[in-house]
Amino acid sequence: MKVSLTVNGTARSDDVEPRLLLVQYLREVVGLTGTNIGCDTSSCGACTIHVDGESVKSCTMLAVQAEGASITTIEGLASNGDMHPMQEAFRTHHGLQCGYCTPGMVMAATSLLAENASPTEAEVREGLEGNLCRCTGYHNIVKAVLAAAES
Amino acid sequence: MIPASFDYQRASSVDEAIGLLSGAGEDAKLLAGGHSLLPLMKLRLASPSLLVDIAGIQELSYVRQSGDHLAIGSLTRHADLSRSEAALHEAPLLAHVAGQIGDPQVRHRGTIGGSIAHGDPASDLPAACLALNASFVVASPRGERNIAAADFFRGFLETELASDEVLVEIIVPTAAGAGWSFQKFNRRAQDWAIVGVAAVSNGSTRIGLVNMGPTPVRAIGVEQALGQGASVTEAAQHASDGLDPPADLNASPEYRRHLATVLVGRALEEAAQKKA
Ligand SMILES: Cc1cc2nc3c(=O)[nH]c(=O)nc-3n(C[C@H](O)[C@H](O)[C@H](O)COP(=O)(O)OP(=O)(O)OC[C@H]3O[C@@H](n4cnc5c(N)ncnc54)[C@H](O)[C@@H]3O)c2cc1C
Ligand code: FES
Ligand code: FES
Numbered sequence: 001m002k003v004s005l006t007v008n009g010t011a012r013s014d015d016v017e018p019r020l021l022l023v024q025y026l027r028e029v030v031g032l033t034g035t036n037i038g039c040d041t042s043s044c045g046a047c048t049i050h051v052d053g054e055s056v057k058s059c060t061m062l063a064v065q066a067e068g069a070s071i072t073t074i075e076g077l078a079s080n081g082d083m084h085p086m087q088e089a090f091r092t093h094h095g096l097q098c099g100y101c102t103p104g105m106v107m108a109a110t111s112l113l114a115e116n117a118s119p120t121e122a123e124v125r126e127g128l129e130g131n132l133c134r135c136t137g138y139h140n141i142v143k144a145v146l147a148a149a150e151s
Numbered sequence: 152m153i154p155a156s157f158d159y160q161r162a163s164s165v166d167e168a169i170g171l172l173s174g175a176g177e178d179a180k181l182l183a184g185g186h187s188l189l190p191l192m193k194l195r196l197a198s199p200s201l202l203v204d205i206a207g208i209q210e211l212s213y214v215r216q217s218g219d220h221l222a223i224g225s226l227t228r229h230a231d232l233s234r235s236e237a238a239l240h241e242a243p244l245l246a247h248v249a250g251q252i253g254d255p256q257v258r259h260r261g262t263i264g265g266s267i268a269h270g271d272p273a274s275d276l277p278a279a280c281l282a283l284n285a286s287f288v289v290a291s292p293r294g295e296r297n298i299a300a301a302d303f304f305r306g307f308l309e310t311e312l313a314s315d316e317v318l319v320e321i322i323v324p325t326a327a328g329a330g331w332s333f334q335k336f337n338r339r340a341q342d343w344a345i346v347g348v349a350a351v352s353n354g355s356t357r358i359g360l361v362n363m364g365p366t367p368v369r370a371i372g373v374e375q376a377l378g379q380g381a382s383v384t385e386a387a388q389h390a391s392d393g394l395d396p397p398a399d400l401n402a403s404p405e406y407r408r409h410l411a412t413v414l415v416g417r418a419l420e421e422a423a424q425k426k427a
Contacts (some may be wrong), residue, residue: 001159002166011230016154017156018157018158018159018202019153019155019156019157020153020192021153022152029412040193041190041193042186042190042257043341045254047258047408051259054230054259055255055256055259056259056260057256059235059258060185060186060189060190060260061185061189061260062159062160062189063183064184064204065204065206067161067207091177108256111255111259112255115255117259125340126340127255129254129255130253130254130255130257130340130341131254134177149263
């Protein structure tokens with residue numbers, strides 16, 4: 001079945017099986033492997049991307065459901081080689097250790113700020129409740145998001 | 152995990168969805184946000200032969216006040232319901248509950264219609280609909296019918312909906328000024344409720360319970376005790392009267408009964424404070 005959508009600003013059209021998950025489409029068909037698969041059961045948020053600007057777990061969406069949508073993955077955040085302020089803030093504040101959760105965290109955090117430009121610390125923690133990190137203990141992730149909101 | 156193969160069609164109107172469903176076998180399924188159905192399909196606990204994707208039917212996404220009720224399109228996503236001015240004003244319990252579901256990613260996809268049609272006793276919105284005395288408008292080749300929330304949930308993941316029926320609208324009597332509370336007890340962020348309690352007091356009190364039986368249920372024992380003049384503490388003792396709460400990794404039935412009593416007590420107190 002044909003699916004036509006935009007990925008990181010580039011329009012594309014591909015023939016896919018209806019059961020192909022969006023995350024697999026992005027990783028295996030489009031070749032963008034920045035989006036990770038963690039749990040594969042909608043729990044961990046590692047696979048978070050933006051669909052029309054809003055955070056979504058791409059392991060819980062079919063590629064065919066993205067017909068006509070504009071998808072942004074972690075690869076689409078930087079512009080002209082400059083990191084997105086959220087990526088910069090994660091680096092400055094050590095918001096990552098192994099980095100496995102990071103693409104999903106960054107995508108969830110940018111979606112959070114799009115809905116609430118100056119969140120409180122509690123709002124950041126709640127806003128990231130769909131994303132698990134086994135390394136950092138979240139503290140520096142929250143710091144990074146608050147810093148990105150300020151900048 | 153990859154679901155078993157299925158055919159996939161998009162419907163751009165309710166009539167088209169009904170047509171596709173009635174032309175297909177019993178195991179065709181509607182697909183709204185997919186946040187209940189796709190996880191089941193990935194685990195192969197469901198393998199429909201056809202998915203009819205209704206998510207593109209724009210005209211089923213709305214929250215409107217109309218006379219003495221709020222009309223909510225079945226494809227309204229949890230995120231939109233939680234921010235809807237009309238809902239925040241006329242049925243604040245519903246907007247609040249929608250904002251407590253899962254996490255932001257889930258709320259960007261999941262819809263109220265999917266939550267109700269799925270009939271999961273662990274879901275939050277069905278309990279809120281019971282407390283708010285909501286009803287559901289359902290369309291099929293035989294026309295439309297209206298089903299009260301109290302008559303809708305039949306068994307575990309089983310509802311009054313026939314296989315060719317589409318839930319189109321949720322009707323909620325407006326309750327601006329009513330006292331309300333939602334108590335969702337879980338032990339980790341993002342989790343489903345181990346037990347949840349939705350209460351509305353507006354003259355009389357109605358209570359819907361999450362995860363206290365095979366279906367979303369009302370706490371009839373508490374409602375009756377309050378009607379007979381019982382105090383909050385006395386009434387809360389009846390939280391699980393006649394109910395058969397499930398056992399799972401999170402909690403035993405006894406623990407759920409205890410939680411229900413504690414949470415009903417808290418809900419009644421908060422609802423009394425909020426009442427205008
Ligand atoms: C990680 C995670 C956490 C979650 N946490 C919670 C939580 O805390 N509380 C909670 O309440 N829910 C929770 N959910 C469930 C979520 O709210 C679902 O989105 C919701 O239950 C189903 O809505 P949907 O639009 O995704 O439905 P779908 O998955 O698309 O459909 C569900 C069922 O309803 C049927 N259906 C859908 N729309 C209609 C319609 N208009 N007419 C007739 N039948 C229809 C489908 O055929 C299917 O059988 C969670 C889900 C996930 C993945
Ligand atoms: S891989 Fe999608 S939520 Fe974990
Ligand atoms: S940095 Fe390792 S999981 Fe988050």
